[in-house]
Amino acid sequence: MDYNSIPDALQTRLRISILSAIYNGEKDFNTLKEILGVTDGNLSIQLMKLEQFGCLSSTRLVSGKKHRTVYSISDYGRRIFSDYVELLRKSIED
């Protein structure tokens, strides 16, 4: 990956934050909202976009009357995120 080929999924700060937050384990919607400190609408739009890009997958869990959507990073999302961080690290070293 180089600066000209950064995928669209990593073009906004919030999408990068979402991938950073779920990189080490799945998180539900409310936890992500707490970690990132964003509004429901903003978060759900970016989550939907990341899902369309194939960077994450969502699972809807039902416990009793409560519904919970859990988001986990996909292999593709993990790969592009690692490549992106590596690109940033290399840029500093060079």
Next chain:
Amino acid sequence: MDSNIRSDLTFIKSIMIKSEFSHKIFRNFFFSLSLYSFISGVILSIIRLYVYSDRFQSGNLLRDVLMNTLAECGFKLIMLIPILTLVFVFRKKVASKNQGISLWIFDIASFVIIFCGSLLPFTAVAVSASYEVADLFSVMTAAVCMLLCGVMTDNRELKNCSYIYLILPMAVLFIFGIIHLYNQFYDAVNVSGKFVMCFGYIKAFSYVMYPSIGYGLIALSMHRKGKCNGL
């Protein structure tokens, strides 16, 4: 450009730490620990006060030292029960919520608290009947927890606080040491026994209460950081 990239990397790192670290659980844990240290410190001070005042009345130093050692050891042994319960309860909470960095920070902190804060002082009191060694172990424990949480969560404020927290008792000990040396060399005969005892008691009292301030500071820092992060 370079600074932008650095800030991007720092931002990613901070989000990753935030996602793995629960400030709320750690704040509650250290607040409970602070309360525990405060209560045990007050009880320990009362035991010591009794021993200090009794020492003048009975005139039997050996018996007093033995009584003191037994009382402190017994108390520390009893006080192991609440600390183990605290660690057990909070570990369960941490394990259910966060598996990554939180869990191993908690494991290291609880290991230091149980072994250096409770078990080592217990043996130090039993072996040498020395208050100061035991108390310094407790102070060290709070400082290590502070440093650990500061470094691992990238909390600069807490990290710097741990250095000051540790330097303060060292400075006080150094001053006491100098005064003690001065008394030994020049004025040992004229120093009032009561003065030395009061001096020793105040010193012991300060060291016993000091860890509770340390844990309180960690809890406060976690509370502020958690609030900042919206957690």
